[in-house]
Amino acid sequence: MTNTEQDRWSRVKGRLRSSVGEDVYSSWFARMDLESLQQESVHLSVPTRFLKSWIQTHYADRVLSCWQAEMPEVHRIDLTVRSAARCAAPVRDAQAAPTEPRRDDHHHPRPAAQEVRSSAATPVSTSHDALGGSPLDPRLTFASFVIGRSNTLAHAAAKQVAEGRHGDPVMFNPLYIHSGVGLGKTHLLQAVTWAGNSNPDRKVLYLTAEKFMYGFVAALKSQTSLAFKEALRGIDVLVIDDLQFLQGKTTQAEFCHTLNALIDAGRQVVIAADRPPSDLESLDERVRSRLAGGLVVEMGQLSEDLRLGILKSRVTAARAHHASFDVPQPVLEYLARSITHNGRDLEGAINRLLAHSKLNSQPVTLEMAEREVRDLIRPQEPKRIKIEDIQRVVARQYNVSRADLLSSRRTANVVRPRQVAMYLAKTLTLRSLPEIGRRFGGRDHTTVLHAVRKIEGLVSKDTTLSDEVELLKRQLQE
Numbered sequence: 001m002t003n004t005e006q007d008r009w010s011r012v013k014g015r016l017r018s019s020v021g022e023d024v025y026s027s028w029f030a031r032m033d034l035e036s037l038q039q040e041s042v043h044l045s046v047p048t049r050f051l052k053s054w055i056q057t058h059y060a061d062r063v064l065s066c067w068q069a070e071m072p073e074v075h076r077i078d079l080t081v082r083s084a085a086r087c088a089a090p091v092r093d094a095q096a097a098p099t100e101p102r103r104d105d106h107h108h109p110r111p112a113a114q115e116v117r118s119s120a121a122t123p124v125s126t127s128h129d130a131l132g133g134s135p136l137d138p139r140l141t142f143a144s145f146v147i148g149r150s151n152t153l154a155h156a157a158a159k160q161v162a163e164g165r166h167g168d169p170v171m172f173n174p175l176y177i178h179s180g181v182g183l184g185k186t187h188l189l190q191a192v193t194w195a196g197n198s199n200p201d202r203k204v205l206y207l208t209a210e211k212f213m214y215g216f217v218a219a220l221k222s223q224t225s226l227a228f229k230e231a232l233r234g235i236d237v238l239v240i241d242d243l244q245f246l247q248g249k250t251t252q253a254e255f256c257h258t259l260n261a262l263i264d265a266g267r268q269v270v271i272a273a274d275r276p277p278s279d280l281e282s283l284d285e286r287v288r289s290r291l292a293g294g295l296v297v298e299m300g301q302l303s304e305d306l307r308l309g310i311l312k313s314r315v316t317a318a319r320a321h322h323a324s325f326d327v328p329q330p331v332l333e334y335l336a337r338s339i340t341h342n343g344r345d346l347e348g349a350i351n352r353l354l355a356h357s358k359l360n361s362q363p364v365t366l367e368m369a370e371r372e373v374r375d376l377i378r379p380q381e382p383k384r385i386k387i388e389d390i391q392r393v394v395a396r397q398y399n400v401s402r403a404d405l406l407s408s409r410r411t412a413n414v415v416r417p418r419q420v421a422m423y424l425a426k427t428l429t430l431r432s433l434p435e436i437g438r439r440f441g442g443r444d445h446t447t448v449l450h451a452v453r454k455i456e457g458l459v460s461k462d463t464t465l466s467d468e469v470e471l472l473k474r475q476l477q478e
């Protein structure tokens, strides 16, 4: 690709970024590449079918108009998937094959917003119970899931899975969601299960990894493992929570087998764990790579806005049974500001205020809240920042890949981000210059020192760069 084309593409991305805002841009467009540029058409690519379909449905016109602002002669945008994701394949096992014919999307368009059940009033599909699915909490639905910057992509992907129909092609498989403790994985997975099972044609089975192990081991003991496997293969979506707890060679082999059978049959698999597939050390390498082969989405820390949203939704839910319960806005803001670690503590705080105000027949006040939730407020430890995080965030910000940062390429669009990343590594971590050099593709410590000095010098003069560096620091420390 020529430099002019690269420049144009950078300007188009700039336009796109300012037109949709930083958050939307980084969720949907950060991984979009320019493949080629013809006179009237532009060929772009994204890494997953999901991103492709999302961009086509929601942003096709926007992308075209940003190109036209740069090159009025452009009339067509072709968007393709870089690495082919798996589609629905024919079911190998005849016994487990769905008996219904596929419906045609064009003739039976899916309603734009599928109704999602919102209470325990509707029983979850009997197949879920019959198959020995893990218990579901009726409160954990899409309706009660609050969306924020850290979970937009995970939520959208989960929604897409939940709204699929029996026999629909599978867009990304498996969908793998990971996050730290208490950041909403179980909530999202159960929401998929509730919503998916509200369609009578579909069977969605939610299992914790423990239940998977137990189900399998128990089935082995009672010689019914074949039946258990058949049952698993008869479902449309298998949801497995807390995968990090899957242990034991036999169980793992069986899990791998089930995963392959389901994926090859075009059935959806959704997985949650507290770490990315590559960090699931106890799992076999083949399983890890299969897990990483679909869409892997991380849910970050809950931002203050999101925490406030969760608190409000919890208060609303509590008011359904306790109409007089009220938490004034300043108290909610105080809680959102001070309880920073996870959703479970936010829920705990509201429960305590509810209990206290009910038992003592007192309204909730700021003093009461401060007293009641004292132990939920942990002292702010400075966040330990990893060099990989710095490389990831910088690469995303400047639209280069992490491999570019580590490479020996010396083009300007890579050199500056690399220097910024090294500068951040020196200022935000305790790593030594040689160590940083090693982590940046085996560079010498003098190269790192040069980069650090260079950026130090520039930020004092160049306000754009200094704003960029500040933004990066904030993203990393969040």
Ligand SMILES: Nc1ncnc2c1ncn2[C@@H]1O[C@H](COP(=O)(O)OP(=O)(O)OP(=O)(O)O)[C@@H](O)[C@H]1O
Binding pocket: 140, 144, 145, 146, 147, 151, 179, 180, 181, 182, 183, 184, 185, 186, 187, 188, 242, 274, 310, 313, 342, 343, 344, 347
């Ligand atoms: N985005 C959100 N909207 C509403 N509630 C949320 C959200 N994120 C977390 N919560 C709430 O926080 C609590 C903990 O969430 P959840 O159990 O889903 O976390 P988890 O990531 O599965 O944790 P673990 O790693 O311990 O399994 C739940 O009460 C959940 O409803």
